[in-house]
Amino acid sequence: MIVGGIDIVSLTATLMGASTPVLLAATGELVAEKSGVLNLGVEGMMIMGAVAGFAAAVATGNPVLGFAMGAVAGALMATLFAFLTQKLLSNQVATGLALTLFGLGLSALIGKGYEGVRPPPTAKIDFGPLSDIPVLGRILFSHDWMVYLSLILVAVVWYVLRSTRAGLILRAVGESHDAAHALGYRVVAVRFAALAFGGALAGLGGAYLSLVRVPQWTEGMTAGAGWIALAIVVFASWRPWRVLLGAYLFGGITALQLQLQAAGYAIPVHILSMAPYVITIVVLVILSAIHRHGVQAAPASLGKSFHASS
Amino acid sequence: MNRRSFLKTTAATAIVAGAGSLPAFAADEPLKIGFIYVGPVGDMGWSYQHDQGRQAIEAAYGDKVQTSFIENVPEGPDAERALTQLALEGNKLIFATSFGFMDAVMNVAKKFPDVKFEHATGYKLSDNVAIYDAKFFQGRAIQGTIGGRMTKTNKIGYIASFPIPEVYQGINAAYLAAKKVNPDVEMKVVWAYTWFDPAKEADAAAALIADGVDVLLQHTDSTAPQAKAQEAGNVITFGQASDMSSFAPMPRVSSTIDNWAPYYVKRAGAMMDGAWASQATWGGIDTGMVEIGEISDAVPAEVKAEALQLKEDIASGKVHPFTGPLKKQDGSAFLADGEMATDELLHSMTFYVEGITAEPPK
Numbered sequence: 239m240i241v242g243g244i245d246i247v248s249l250t251a252t253l254m255g256a257s258t259p260v261l262l263a264a265t266g267e268l269v270a271e272k273s274g275v276l277n278l279g280v281e282g283m284m285i286m287g288a289v290a291g292f293a294a295a296v297a298t299g300n301p302v303l304g305f306a307m308g309a310v311a312g313a314l315m316a317t318l319f320a321f322l323t324q325k326l327l328s329n330q331v332a333t334g335l336a337l338t339l340f341g342l343g344l345s346a347l348i349g350k351g352y353e354g355v356r357p358p359p360t361a362k363i364d365f366g367p368l369s370d371i372p373v374l375g376r377i378l379f380s381h382d383w384m385v386y387l388s389l390i391l392v393a394v395v396w397y398v399l400r401s402t403r404a405g406l407i408l409r410a411v412g413e414s415h416d417a418a419h420a421l422g423y424r425v426v427a428v429r430f431a432a433l434a435f436g437g438a439l440a441g442l443g444g445a446y447l448s449l450v451r452v453p454q455w456t457e458g459m460t461a462g463a464g465w466i467a468l469a470i471v472v473f474a475s476w477r478p479w480r481v482l483l484g485a486y487l488f489g490g491i492t493a494l495q496l497q498l499q500a501a502g503y504a505i506p507v508h509i510l511s512m513a514p515y516v517i518t519i520v521v522l523v524i525l526s527a528i529h530r531h532g533v534q535a536a537p538a539s540l541g542k543s544f545h546a547s548s
Numbered sequence: 549m550n551r552r553s554f555l556k557t558t559a560a561t562a563i564v565a566g567a568g569s570l571p572a573f574a575a576d577e578p579l580k581i582g583f584i585y586v587g588p589v590g591d592m593g594w595s596y597q598h599d600q601g602r603q604a605i606e607a608a609y610g611d612k613v614q615t616s617f618i619e620n621v622p623e624g625p626d627a628e629r630a631l632t633q634l635a636l637e638g639n640k641l642i643f644a645t646s647f648g649f650m651d652a653v654m655n656v657a658k659k660f661p662d663v664k665f666e667h668a669t670g671y672k673l674s675d676n677v678a679i680y681d682a683k684f685f686q687g688r689a690i691q692g693t694i695g696g697r698m699t700k701t702n703k704i705g706y707i708a709s710f711p712i713p714e715v716y717q718g719i720n721a722a723y724l725a726a727k728k729v730n731p732d733v734e735m736k737v738v739w740a741y742t743w744f745d746p747a748k749e750a751d752a753a754a755a756l757i758a759d760g761v762d763v764l765l766q767h768t769d770s771t772a773p774q775a776k777a778q779e780a781g782n783v784i785t786f787g788q789a790s791d792m793s794s795f796a797p798m799p800r801v802s803s804t805i806d807n808w809a810p811y812y813v814k815r816a817g818a819m820m821d822g823a824w825a826s827q828a829t830w831g832g833i834d835t836g837m838v839e840i841g842e843i844s845d846a847v848p849a850e851v852k853a854e855a856l857q858l859k860e861d862i863a864s865g866k867v868h869p870f871t872g873p874l875k876k877q878d879g880s881a882f883l884a885d886g887e888m889a890t891d892e893l894l895h896s897m898t899f900y901v902e903g904i905t906a907e908p909p910k
Contacts, residue, residue: 248758256751353590356775356794452746452772457588457620459747492748496755499738500705504907507741 244501250377252497255451257489258388259284259443259460263467264474264481265392266439270316271471272399273432274412274539278334279319280440281464282341287312287441288448289345292357292455295445301360305384305445312441313434315341320433324426327543342458352455360384360450384446389482391439396478408432412537415544425544440464463489469518475525475535488514579641579820581605582634583617584627586646586769587744593769594743594789594806595619598645598668601808608813612820623648623743631656635663641819643812644668646743647712653677664824666815668808669714671895673826680811683832684714685721685894686862687804688765689869690840690855691786692725694802695733695763697851698784702732705761707752707768708739711909713897715767720901721869722765725858727903736761737906746772757783764799774800784846791841802855803841810836830891833863870894875902 263280270277277283290311295304319337322328363386365379399405408428410418415425447463448455466488473488474480495510525535583602585595602615616639621630627649634642635656643666644653650670657665657677665677673679695704704726708715719737726733736759738752745768753764753773757780764785766773771792777783777799785795787803811829818824831837840859843852861867870893872883877900883889900908 245758252754252758256754350590353588354592354596354771359779447747452750453775454746454750454770454772456591456744456746456770459745461745461747493751493755496738496740496748496752497758499906500736500755500759500761502736502906504909507739507909 244497247373247376249494249497251380252493253486253490254377254381254385256493257485258385259447259451260463260467260470260489261388261482261485262391262443262446263440263464264470264485265388265395265478266312266436266443267467267471268436268474268476268478268481269395269399269408269439270433270436271540272412272476272537273408273429274415274537274542274544275320275323275429275433276330276334276541277316277319277337277433277436278331278468279315279337279341279464280467281460281462282338283312283315283437283440284341284444284447284464284467285345285458285460286315286341287444288459289349289352289444289455291441291445292352292355292448293348295357295449296352296355299358301358301449304357304449305442308441308445308449309438310441312444313438316433316437316440317430319437320430323543324429324433327545330541330543338464346457349455349457353457355455357449357453357455359453382450384442384450388442392478392482399478409537412539415539415542419544419546425546429544440467443467466514469514472536473514473518473521475521476537488517578612578614579609579816580637580639581613581615581816581819582637582639582642583615584621584630584634584642584644584646584649585617585619586621586623586648588619589617591744591769592771592790592792592794593787595645595769597790597806598643598808601812602643604809605812605816609816609820613816621646621649625652627652628655631665632659635660640664641666641816641824647710647714648743664819673828675826678815678824678826678828680829680831681714682806682808682837683830684804684806684838685717685869686832687838687840688718688721689725689862690858691765691802691804692722693729693858694786694843694847694851694855695722695765695784696726696728696730697854698801698847699726699730699733699763700782701760701762702730703734703736703759703761704763704765705736705738705753705756705759707749707756707764707766707773708737709743709767710741711739711898713895716897716899717894718765718767719904720897723904724874724901725869726763729854735904735906737904739909740768742768744769746770749773750776753777771795787841793841796842797844797846800844801846802843805839805841807837807839833859834865876900877902877904877908 287308291304291308294307295301322333323330360382362382369375369379411425411428419425470484473484495505498505587595589599618630621627641664645668647669653665653667667679669681670679706719723735740748740752749768750772753776762783766788774785774795777785784801785799787800789806791803868888870889872887873885874883876882
């Protein structure tokens, strides 16, 4: 299927792989923000996941352990953030930025010995004859297991937030922590859990970058993916399926512009790379225009510190 | 300056602070030589190769020299700070090893007239700034020959870095050589706008491979495209700047190696003898500055022989990768029949030759 010199099928397939890191990170951040905490440290958690996952995979020769370690590293970073913002009540924006800078620096230090090293390959799932189906086979059945896991996670997050008691509590904490506290829910504990989950997903996304998409470790290799993840959550107005849409749109923008070039188009590269942020601003404006008198799209307690005494 | 380069410089400054030592007061203090690299030493490509040159200086002169380097220096104003730092630390000879350091070198050289600077791949000279470069396009012609013979899809992909003459020379030389042995060949070019960004290089490689390319040339420094080609299975690549032999015999079937070591050793020696003078050097296969890495068994024997013959002919001057009649992409004349491109012409090459269908970046 070729449109304008571009093979749509292979473009879609490439896009899915290329977007997986931001999709994972954005899904995690969505959960954290739904609990009412704004964690700007996504980039820092991702890169720590990338280096820890890479180191673990190289040391053990097992990419699955690498991904597990990446998730753990991301979760640890998030727990640090949770401790600072939830226990010590530090400013969430400043702490999140600090977490990013900290993660970038620490990962560069840890990763020094891993430059130029090759990680063990992550196997693609063998679907047998399914992957030979024209068009759909290539798009749906040609990926490694992390791509499917990321899609499953989006579905799970959507289901849990919408239809379970745990999701209801999480949303209650995010909308009004005082009310949730009055009802007897442990606001800080819920937020710790949500942040750790978010961090784990960011770490997974980072590990996907260093183990599958590149695959190699280099300093600062996330190159702004964490910021795109943050933008996607806003773009998606805090809804899981829109996160998926946003991630495939924006996360794949680099893949898209390179593919357009390969097809012979002269692309204004710099305009495309600022597109996610410009569109996010536009979406924010539209959202606030729509919701001027009604319900806000963002969780009402987003970014506010909570203390039981207040 | 973005956040990433800020961090890099902060880290770089820390390395320098650590590497710096107390000034020596003895009369026979060692000659201090400094280097700045655009990527990490561990890139296994461009910067790695320059660092091999630095180590060659140490190996050649032992205690008489003392070298230090700053890696991951972003092109732009940060480079100026790194160079100033090296000069203030007492380095008397400083190598700046990326095109984008050019203006920074000129500015700092003006402030430190006693310090000699060597700038790689640039074109600005002054009393204390020498330039040196290698004719990478000679290696590209050999890669184009192998690629043109081996491609099954007739599509050769090129991951380009920045639209500067050095990169245009590479694209054009590879295309002309490939077209000579395979008239149906088509050149696909992707501009990554980076020298070193494995994620982007990997994406660029993936995009080209998805577009049907089965011969992949890279003008960027990491091994990420090699890894992507290996994943694809049926794509051949060439080591860039360094041999990248860990990817041989497939996908890496050969390589262009930048061998800076002899030049660095010579210039450090000239410095110690007081014979250093500003000059422009453009070495090729003949002087050993450009080496062709071993052609692997994945290449058919007759193609290998053809490639090696071309290498000899280029070294002896019998063949020049840019020989007329040649036209530019827009159809205007470039070289007359039998005319060989002069170095001056090549230094200002910012266009595609006729036959390349891709649009050049604006």
